[in-house]
Amino acid sequence: MIHVLIIGNGNVASHLATAFEKNPNIALKQISSRALDSVPMSDVAIIAVSDDAISEVANKLVNYQGLLVHTSGSVDVKQIKAKRNGVFYPLQSFTKGKKVDFTQVPFCLEASVDSDLLLLEKLAQSLGAKAYRINSLQRKKIHLAAVFANNFTNHMYSIANDICDQEKIPFEILHPLIAETANKVQGISPKEAQTGPAIRRDQQTIEKHISQLTKEQQRLYLLITKSIQSH
Amino acid sequence: MIHVLIIGNGNVASHLATAFEKNPNIALKQISSRALDSVPMSDVAIIAVSDDAISEVANKLVNYQGLLVHTSGSVDVKQIKAKRNGVFYPLQSFTKGKKVDFTQVPFCLEASVDSDLLLLEKLAQSLGAKAYRINSLQRKKIHLAAVFANNFTNHMYSIANDICDQEKIPFEILHPLIAETANKVQGISPKEAQTGPAIRRDQQTIEKHISQLTKEQQRLYLLITKSIQSH
Ligand SMILES: NC(=O)c1ccc[n+]([C@@H]2O[C@H](COP(=O)([O-])OP(=O)(O)OC[C@H]3O[C@@H](n4cnc5c(N)ncnc54)[C@H](OP(=O)(O)O)[C@@H]3O)[C@@H](O)[C@H]2O)c1
Ligand SMILES: NC(=O)c1ccc[n+]([C@@H]2O[C@H](COP(=O)([O-])OP(=O)(O)OC[C@H]3O[C@@H](n4cnc5c(N)ncnc54)[C@H](OP(=O)(O)O)[C@@H]3O)[C@@H](O)[C@H]2O)c1
Numbered sequence: 001m002i003h004v005l006i007i008g009n010g011n012v013a014s015h016l017a018t019a020f021e022k023n024p025n026i027a028l029k030q031i032s033s034r035a036l037d038s039v040p041m042s043d044v045a046i047i048a049v050s051d052d053a054i055s056e057v058a059n060k061l062v063n064y065q066g067l068l069v070h071t072s073g074s075v076d077v078k079q080i081k082a083k084r085n086g087v088f089y090p091l092q093s094f095t096k097g098k099k100v101d102f103t104q105v106p107f108c109l110e111a112s113v114d115s116d117l118l119l120l121e122k123l124a125q126s127l128g129a130k131a132y133r134i135n136s137l138q139r140k141k142i143h144l145a146a147v148f149a150n151n152f153t154n155h156m157y158s159i160a161n162d163i164c165d166q167e168k169i170p171f172e173i174l175h176p177l178i179a180e181t182a183n184k185v186q187g188i189s190p191k192e193a194q195t196g197p198a199i200r201r202d203q204q205t206i207e208k209h210i211s212q213l214t215k216e217q218q219r220l221y222l223l224i225t226k227s228i229q230s231h
Numbered sequence: 232m233i234h235v236l237i238i239g240n241g242n243v244a245s246h247l248a249t250a251f252e253k254n255p256n257i258a259l260k261q262i263s264s265r266a267l268d269s270v271p272m273s274d275v276a277i278i279a280v281s282d283d284a285i286s287e288v289a290n291k292l293v294n295y296q297g298l299l300v301h302t303s304g305s306v307d308v309k310q311i312k313a314k315r316n317g318v319f320y321p322l323q324s325f326t327k328g329k330k331v332d333f334t335q336v337p338f339c340l341e342a343s344v345d346s347d348l349l350l351l352e353k354l355a356q357s358l359g360a361k362a363y364r365i366n367s368l369q370r371k372k373i374h375l376a377a378v379f380a381n382n383f384t385n386h387m388y389s390i391a392n393d394i395c396d397q398e399k400i401p402f403e404i405l406h407p408l409i410a411e412t413a414n415k416v417q418g419i420s421p422k423e424a425q426t427g428p429a430i431r432r433d434q435q436t437i438e439k440h441i442s443q444l445t446k447e448q449q450r451l452y453l454l455i456t457k458s459i460q461s462h
Binding site: 074091093095104105140145148149153156159167168169171177179180190198208212220223224228 | 387443
């Protein structure tokens with residue numbers, strides 16, 4: 001039996017709590033991150049609060065005797081000043097109210113001692129999730145890579161949506177292509193998967209495209225095209 | 232029974248032929264786009280050759296009496312000078328050797344007369360595909376939108392891959408996030424789905440990220456961030 005304490009009530013805290021509750025091998029307690037006067041003992045305490053609040057919350061728990069971890073992709077493990085600190089970062093984008101399939105969530109784990117890493121691995125496995133040992137430098141890189149793979153990718157969808165709207169084309173017509181584009185790189189590398197006018201250096205098509213775009217879209221189109229070509 | 236002639240042996244031609252062959256209501260013939268001396272009669276002839284070769288191939292078929300269509304997203308329907316012309320554009324990215332699920336392929340259909348549009352709709356339906364009536368202007372916009380939703384998105388994956396490689400992080404760790412990002416916009420609009428430091432105007436994180444990137448990646452990061460913020 002692993003005794004888990006979740007600190008916080010936000011997006012990540014709620015999804016983790018829902019998942020842990022289902023597991024008979026986990027004894028779960030959840031408390032607000034605002035009231036930390038009496039903190040129950042546990043094997044692991046998971047601070048699942050906004051990045052900016054992690055160090056403030058952790059500072060109230062310096063005397064905590066269990067393993068104290070946060071769930072952030074970008075915050076240094078050293079911001080947790082307890083005796084045993086670590087990271088339990090779920091590399092996925094959570095949406096409030098949308099069920100999470102934790103078998104599809106890779107966990108990036110960090111801890112100073114091997115026994116703590118093993119404990120975090122057990123915890124990830126109890127959710128059916130995949131676990132990776134990732135140091136702080138690697139985690140920062142992953143967080144940065146995720147900005148490209150998630151936020152910037154989503155912005156490409158946004159611009160595609162704007163272009164569709166101009167001619168009253170239902171955006172749903174692009175759903176299968178978006179799904180297939182994401183699907184392709186699960187099997188081959190993005191470099192191998194690259195197609196289109198940029199990589200073909202099809203200058204005629206590129207110019208036709210440019211002429212149809214707004215100034216801001218043109219700048220993006222040109223810069224990304226150049227980047228694809230120099231890749 | 233619809234008599235279909237496919238002209239060409241490339242990627243699209245092969246995938247279409249494989250799919251039509253399975254349908255007992257389609258009588259299929261396929262010929263090379265290089266030998267057009269004696270072209271068998273059919274209800275529809277599908278010119279599935281490179282964009283640049285469409286008009287050359289169509290010009291050899293000006294006297295063709297059936298419905299003559301191409302499969303391109305960017306070529307004007309007027310490049311086909313036959314009596315009855317049209318477009319049968321599958322909005323999907325095909326890979327040689329990878330099976331295509333045509334129920335996941337939206338077809339953009341164009342023809343001058345209604346009876347020809349109905350014929351193309353029947354054809355798309357015979358593949359289990361969804362059909363959309365799309366004029367040439369709309370099709371050009373869709374093709375442009377697809378560059379953002381497919382080619383540029385794939386380049387974002389490429390950069391994420393490069394960043395992972397720097398610290399020997401397996402790129403597979405991002406697969407679930409990539410899948411979820413694509414999945415999210417099948418239900419809500421990309422604008423609603425946008426998250427991350429750019430939209431939060433989290434200047435501290437943005438600066439930390441910039442400092443970790445190459446010059447070229449920095450230019451992309453800054454421009455896309457600005458674009459997200461002004462959106
Ligand atoms: N959302 C994701 O997709 C995702 C994915 C992976 C990792 N993460 C990481 O997980 C952590 C939590 O993110 P989240 O999305 O769950 O955030 P969230 O939904 O915005 O919830 C934030 C939580 O932090 C608490 N909080 C904020 N400021 C505080 C303070 N000064 N003192 C005490 N508590 C404070 C909030 O309490 P109140 O409700 O009382 O304000 C709330 O419970 C972050 O480190 C984030 O980077 C998020
Ligand atoms: N690939 C996709 O994902 C996709 C998706 C939607 C639409 N499309 C469109 O579908 C069409 C075909 O694309 P594809 O990917 O199937 O191309 P592909 O695999 O490169 O095949 C091109 C075909 O065109 C023929 N061809 C090239 N130049 C020719 C010429 N001057 N005269 C006669 N035949 C010529 C080739 O014949 P040889 O083999 O004899 O050279 C080959 O059969 C294009 O309009 C494309 O825009 C493609």
